[in-house]
Amino acid sequence: MPYRMKIVSEDSTIVNRRIDEKYVQIKIEVGRIYCLAPLKPMRKQDRQNEGRIVEVLGFTDNFAPAGVIVKYLDNNRRGLASPIDLLPHKTSDIQDELNNLTKVLNLEVKFLEQGQEEGEFTCPFCEGKAFYKVFSHPLRGDLKKKRIVSQCLNGCFS
Numbered sequence: 150m151p152y153r154m155k156i157v158s159e160d161s162t163i164v165n166r167r168i169d170e171k172y173v174q175i176k177i178e179v180g181r182i183y184c185l186a187p188l189k190p191m192r193k194q195d196r197q198n199e200g201r202i203v204e205v206l207g208f209t210d211n212f213a214p215a216g217v218i219v220k221y222l223d224n225n226r227r228g229l230a231s232p233i234d235l236l237p238h239k240t241s242d243i244q245d246e247l248n249n250l251t252k253v254l255n256l257e258v259k260f261l262e263q264g265q266e267e268g269e270f271t272c273p274f275c276e277g278k279a280f281y282k283v284f285s286h287p288l289r290g291d292l293k294k295k296r297i298v299s300q301c302l303n304g305c306f307s
Contacts, residue, residue, distance in 0.1 A: 154209065154216075154218045154227060154229055155209070156206060156207030156208070156209075156218055157207070157208060157209055157210055158207060158208040158209075158210065159179045159207050159208070160208070161176055161177060161178040161179070162176070162177050162208065162232065163175070163176050163177070164177060164232045164233055164235070166188075166233055166236075167188070175235065175236065175237065177205060177217065177232055177235055178205065179205050179206065179207055180204065180205065181204070181205055181237070182202060182203070182204050182222070182237075182238045183202070183203055183204075183205060183219075183235040183236060183237055183238055184200065184201070184202055184203070184235070184236050184237075184238045185198050185199060185200065185201045185202075185203055185219075185230060185234055185235065185236075186199060186200070186234060186235075186236045187199060187231075187234045188233065188234070195234075198228075198230075201221055201222075201223060202221075202222045202223065202238055203219035203220060203221055203222060203228070203230065203235070204219065204220045204222060205217055205218075205219055205235070206218045206219060206220055206227065208232075209229070216229045216230065216231065216232075217229070217230050217231070217232045217235065219235075252273040253273060253279075253299065256270055256281075256299075257281065257299055260281055260283065261283065265283070266282065266283050267280070267281065267282040267283065268280070268281060269281075270299075272301040272302075272303065274301065274303075275301065275303045277301060277302055277303045278301075278302050279299060279300065279301040279302065280299065280300060280302075281299035281300075282299075
């Protein structure tokens with residue numbers, strides 16, 4: 150393994166991996182978090198790295214990614230892994246959900262600033278319809294204080 154690994158490509162790629170006699174397509178993207186899980190850990194290095202959580206930094210080739218340059222999250226060192234050995238980690242799904250909730254909150258702040266009483270927008274979770282409605286503050290009928298209620302038709306958030 151070379152000391153300085155040069156990142157040649159940052160494009161996402163799809164890898165076919167066999168899991169329990171089924172072939173599953175796994176999309177490998179730069180910046181996402183994965184878990185190292187070699188199919189058959191023959192080498193000592195593969196056995197030691199099994200289960201480590203990594204972040205993808207880039208690829209070593211443009212066309213067929215022979216190697217993925219990763220950053221190990223336990224010690225922040227860089228390494229080289231095979232793309233077929235990467236499985237999506239559950240924290241990347243949590244991060245996506247947090248990003249989508251942040252988008253909803255930013256939209257709600259924008260709607261409050263615009264002063265519209267009600268309307269609809271696109272849900273960042275399912276790309277379906279979502280609605281919002283602005284209410285005056287329920288305590289003491291204060292019209293300066295507003296609260297917003299938004300809800301997705303598919304039940305992604307409310």
